[in-house]
Amino acid sequence: KAGVTQTPRYLIKTRGQQVTLSCSPISGHRSVSWYQQTPGQGLQFLFEYFSETQRNKGNFPGRFSGRQFSNSRSEMNVSTLELGDSALYLCASSLAGQGSNEQFFGPGTRLTVL
Amino acid sequence: GENVEQHPSTLSVQEGDSAVIKCTYSDSASNYFPWYKQELGKGPQLIIDIRSNVGEKKDQRIAVTLNKTAKHFSLHITETQPEDSAVYFCAASMGNAGNMLTFGGGTRLMVKP
Numbered sequence: 001k002a003g004v005t006q007t008p009r010y011l012i013k014t015r016g017q018q019v020t021l022s023c024s025p026i027s028g029h030r031s032v033s034w035y036q037q038t039p040g041q042g043l044q045f046l047f048e049y050f051s052e053t054q055r056n057k058g059n060f061p062g063r064f065s066g067r068q069f070s071n072s073r074s075e076m077n078v079s080t081l082e083l084g085d086s087a088l089y090l091c092a093s094s095l096a097g098q099g100s101n102e103q104f105f106g107p108g109t110r111l112t113v114l
Numbered sequence: 115g116e117n118v119e120q121h122p123s124t125l126s127v128q129e130g131d132s133a134v135i136k137c138t139y140s141d142s143a144s145n146y147f148p149w150y151k152q153e154l155g156k157g158p159q160l161i162i163d164i165r166s167n168v169g170e171k172k173d174q175r176i177a178v179t180l181n182k183t184a185k186h187f188s189l190h191i192t193e194t195q196p197e198d199s200a201v202y203f204c205a206a207s208m209g210n211a212g213n214m215l216t217f218g219g220g221t222r223l224m225v226k227p
Contacts, residue, residue, distance in 0.1 A: 004157075031213050043158075043203060043217040056214045090157050094213050102148070103213055105157035 004106035018079040025093030032074040037088040116141040120218025137204035138186040144206040194225045
């Protein structure tokens with residue numbers, strides 16, 4: 001069974017630009033969550049999507065948004081990029097919609113903002 | 115919201131020794147506690163988890179214990195091997211809040227051959 005895939009793996013952008021990251025969950029998984037990982041702040045929850053609906057949202061500004069498609073694939077978008085948005089963005093998928101379920105992470109997208 | 119503290123931030127052990135990483139959480143409503151291992155250039159890998167209705171769980175050389183009263187849980191790795199070297203993260207989540215995980219700050223484990 002294929003794992004969680006994320007594209008692209010690496011991305012370089014300049015301040016003010018916007019970026020879209022993609023995540024394909026494990027086949028059959030319906031919940032997709034996004035996390036930001038930085039050396040200073042560690043792993044922080046961005047948002048979770050289940051059945052094309054955002055179910056939870058972390059404490060990030062409105063510049064960070066996401067969506068989920070009917071095939072469970074998810075995208076996240078960051079607009080008006082800032083230097084501080086440089087991070088590893090991780091996507092995790094889970095089988096069911098309830099909590100307390102195992103989440104499996106993809107390899108991440110490394111975003112560098114210049 | 116939930117807050118998870120993890121200690122130590124770095125841990126160096128000799129191959130064959132045991133390693134223990136400890137985490138505390140703040141919200142008594144949390145009921146799911148996974149542990150992840152992250153190697154350089156990779157995403158976190160789930161290695162073991164425990165739910166609040168269980169006090170201990172073991173999988174070969176890895177075990178996790180949970181003390182709900184004290185709100186802390188620990189990861190125990192026995193007979194450490196060089197390939198255990200990585201960053202380990204604990205996390206907590208509440209079942210009724212979906213799959214949102216709150217992570218500890220991570221522990222860099224170094225196993226010296």
